[in-house]
Amino acid sequence: METIEADIVIIGGGPAGCTCALYASRADLKTIILDKNPAVGALAITHQIANYPGVSTEMSGDALLTLMRDQAVEFGADYRRAQVFGVDVQGDWKTVYTPEGTFKARALVLASGAMGRPASFKGEADFLGRGVSYCATCDGAFYKGREVAVIGSNKEAVEEAKVLTKFASKVHWITSSDPKSEDLDAQDLISQSNVQHWSRTRLLEIDGNESGVTGVKVKNSSSENHQLLSLEGVFVYMSGSKPITDFLGDQVALKDDGGVVVDDFMSTTIEGVWAIGDIRNTPFKQAVVAASDGCIAAMAIDRYLNSRKSIRVDWVHA
Ligand SMILES: Cc1cc2nc3c(=O)[nH]c(=O)nc-3n(C[C@H](O)[C@H](O)[C@H](O)COP(=O)(O)OP(=O)(O)OC[C@H]3O[C@@H](n4cnc5c(N)ncnc54)[C@H](O)[C@@H]3O)c2cc1C
Known part of the structure; x- marks a missing residue:
């Protein structure tokens, strides 16, 4: 290089x-x-x-x-x-x-x-570098053909999620609110065939084992129960x-x-x-x-x- x-x-x-x-x-x-x-x-x-x-x-x-x-x-x-x-x-x-x-x-x-911000989601610090990342341009290629989650709704999250669509089989985009309809970048991301958008959804924890991340636990604001998503990479973009x-x-x-x-x-x-x-x-x-x-x-x-x-x-x- x-x-x-x-x-x-x-x-x-x-x-x-x-x-x-x-x-x-x-x-x-x-x-x-x-x-x-x-x-x-x-x-x-x-x-x-x-x-x-x-x-x-x-x-x-x-x-x-x-x-x-x-x-x-x-x-x-x-x-x-x-x-x-x-x-x-x-x-x-x-x-x-x-x-x-x-x-x-x-x-x-x-x-x-x-x-x-400090690593604050349950499991975030434990799996940092073993499935948890803050840089899709650095680590995206490791997730070729695998499922990943992107957490956050700011511009960085949208751009990094787009980078991941080139590698991952599926990108789960998890946002606590609905992106605005005039946010064309966010709408373009949602329209990608390998993106699943989880709106009004919070990340509860990142799960894994000795070989790294195995999934995330999320909860939609209108639901009583949490959901488990099986995936291998979690990219966190939240500001503090x-x-x-x-x-x-x-x-x-x-x-x-x-x-x-x-x-x-x-x-x-x-x-x-x-x-x-x-x-x-x-x-x-x-x-x-x-x-x-x-x-x-x-x-x-x-x-x-x-x-x-x-x-x-x-x-x-x-
Ligand atoms: C909501 C809000 C309102 C504010 N309102 C005012 C105001 O009215 N008046 C005022 O004077 N100040 C205001 N401030 C404060 C002011 O914006 C900051 O003090 C100022 O921007 C700090 O400048 P900075 O260059 O240190 O950091 P930043 O402006 O945060 O710039 C840091 C840059 O570093 C980049 N960066 C971060 N990590 C990396 C990396 N690993 N590799 C490469 N690049 C990286 C980021 O992309 C960013 O572009 C406000 C701040 C906030 C959050």
Whole structure:
């Protein structure tokens, strides 16, 4: 698989990541933003953002984020859709793993926000990696010809369920409410021949044995009894408010509240790794705070990289 090198790789394309990319690109640093889905971050789902300085008070979070992303790309940032599932932060070059390829950078920026959640369904943590997954683009191919369930109704759930329809014999889409009729992506998913939609249905537990997931227990809101579905994969897409740090393992120090530890320059406990925005679990989670973090990190990284010119580079800046 392709390996791409850069000065900076930024994980997350929210206001923190896009602002960092804007400043880094303007400093002539080769900058890559990796974002799993531009529609699912905290700013992207904000209906109206009335308190971001200098923009219309009618603006949606998604429109503001598009402006930020476009501006970063205009100044040379390379924006890519990719879900990061692992990193290696040892040594001068930091490595980032995604299903779309491996990325190496001299500076790594963590900006994946705080829309995560702890594994909370019965059986979810027990079978994580043995049938439970949060990434269809990473794991979908393992379920060729098998039955799987997708839990959740947000845009990420719909897109990931569509990926799974290419592999699974049947995709059980389990949502606690009815998708809106004007949600064309959701309606398109429901119309696929290998999708069974379980509306107004809750996941109760994930069952399995020593070889992995064997099924799920679900309950429809209008029914007294639960139902058992036999399947081998469960893909969970629910949002919460926990910093998204699962791809880090225990390589970077976290606070008791789950936020990444940083100093005044947004530098983590690992040299060459920065953390910005909601992933720090800041007491005031606001778009302007995340953008400010991104600016601070980019300027600190510029200073850091320019004092380490001895590191070999494999590209020539345009
Ligand atoms: C409902 C709601 C309303 C809000 N209203 C306001 C408001 O009115 N004003 C205000 O200032 N703030 C508001 N906020 C807060 C503000 O949106 C956040 O503080 C800000 O978006 C944080 O920016 P961020 O870049 O750290 O994270 P996010 O905006 O969450 O962006 C993180 C990005 O990382 C990506 N990502 C996550 N995991 C991975 C991975 N493994 N690989 C690759 N990419 C990944 C996500 O797809 C996402 O695009 C609101 C938040 C919410 C939830």
